[in-house]
Amino acid sequence: MTSENNAKGGFNTRAVHAGQAFEPRTGAVIPPVHFSTTYAQDGIGGLRDGYEYGRGTNPTRDALQEQLASLEGGKHAFSFSSGLAAEDSLIRALTRPGDHIVLGNDAYGGTYRLISRVLGEWGITNKPVDMADLDAVKAAVADGQTRILWVETPSNPMMKISDLAALAEIAHAAGALFVVDNTFATPYLQQPLSFGADIVVHSTTKYIGGHSDVVGGAVIVNDDELAEKIGFVQFAVGAVSGPMDAFLTTRGLKTLGVRMDRHSTNGQAVAEFLLQRPEVSHVLYPGLKDHPGHELAAKQMKSFGGVVSFRLKGGEAAARKFAESLRLFTLAESLGGIESLVNYPSEMTHASVKGTELAVPEDLLRLSVGIEDEQDLLADLKQAFGAL
Numbered sequence: 001m002t003s004e005n006n007a008k009g010g011f012n013t014r015a016v017h018a019g020q021a022f023e024p025r026t027g028a029v030i031p032p033v034h035f036s037t038t039y040a041q042d043g044i045g046g047l048r049d050g051y052e053y054g055r056g057t058n059p060t061r062d063a064l065q066e067q068l069a070s071l072e073g074g075k076h077a078f079s080f081s082s083g084l085a086a087e088d089s090l091i092r093a094l095t096r097p098g099d100h101i102v103l104g105n106d107a108y109g110g111t112y113r114l115i116s117r118v119l120g121e122w123g124i125t126n127k128p129v130d131m132a133d134l135d136a137v138k139a140a141v142a143d144g145q146t147r148i149l150w151v152e153t154p155s156n157p158m159m160k161i162s163d164l165a166a167l168a169e170i171a172h173a174a175g176a177l178f179v180v181d182n183t184f185a186t187p188y189l190q191q192p193l194s195f196g197a198d199i200v201v202h203s204t205t206k207y208i209g210g211h212s213d214v215v216g217g218a219v220i221v222n223d224d225e226l227a228e229k230i231g232f233v234q235f236a237v238g239a240v241s242g243p244m245d246a247f248l249t250t251r252g253l254k255t256l257g258v259r260m261d262r263h264s265t266n267g268q269a270v271a272e273f274l275l276q277r278p279e280v281s282h283v284l285y286p287g288l289k290d291h292p293g294h295e296l297a298a299k300q301m302k303s304f305g306g307v308v309s310f311r312l313k314g315g316e317a318a319a320r321k322f323a324e325s326l327r328l329f330t331l332a333e334s335l336g337g338i339e340s341l342v343n344y345p346s347e348m349t350h351a352s353v354k355g356t357e358l359a360v361p362e363d364l365l366r367l368s369v370g371i372e373d374e375q376d377l378l379a380d381l382k383q384a385f386g387a388l
Contacts, residue, residue, distance in 0.1 A: 019066030074220035076227035083203025085239035086217030093233040097123025099147040109350035131162040141174040152181040157366040159284040161293025168196025206336030210252035263306030284309040316362040325387035328380035335368035
């Protein structure tokens, strides 16, 4: 899907208006959700505005894709049925057996499982590396073999910050594509294409959808050739977002900027509160001045987001007890919704990487800080510490 960039103005203006022209017959301000799977043709091959079959094109999905492209500063966007479907499709579109992927050694467990266990059987090799060590990245990116350099920043759940401009330069010098998972930052806080990324990927399930009620993924690019390849796989494989999912994602995107401001404010308050607790050994949040990536994050990001990870001095037992003692923070998978969640990554979101270089510390908890009142969030954390 190519963005026509109909909406002008700042981020929040485009979030509300990109791809959202009113319905011309009735004047409905909110475009209708198009559920039809097929479209009448004006004679054989006589398509109306290019619509033929729902797997290929759908007006509701097209509107979302235009919105996504506009907000990421891209030319083409593709909406998928999940974040991992988006990742799988872009990798299959752009690699062949024998190709190599270099990724962060703290990548999301599902991404590593896809690359190592699913695509590995297809002949794709991989090398996890510390993305903060640029010399190690250069050494890992083998000229002519590495097809993709893949990075998350901030990373999940260790909250590491990677230098997008420097990594883009390394990737391109080696003839590789630079892919950035921008799920944690969202296009409101960070736009990787402007730092040299070739491809941006999202789990739109998280902050973009924003309400824990829709699963989806997205890929955004500027290059026409890359877009053609990804679009072909999207059509041929068919892991597209359905009309209702596309509508819910569009609705979430309209308030992304407003929500991220609140997530970031609450996240900063929670991180500073945790920093003062004697039970905590480390707080991992780029908004803290002692975070090793703080200065870099301040240059790349508008603010620091709503995910806070921390480690407890009492180890695994304390982490489990704390997670199960929270009341306002719900113990659950995922992140990025308006409600606050707590996750124990070692046994939940990152169980698939236990025993590997990507394993998450057993004393670590990840908070997805919602948009509730700050004092209520801090009170819940305080009472959970009292239970230790």
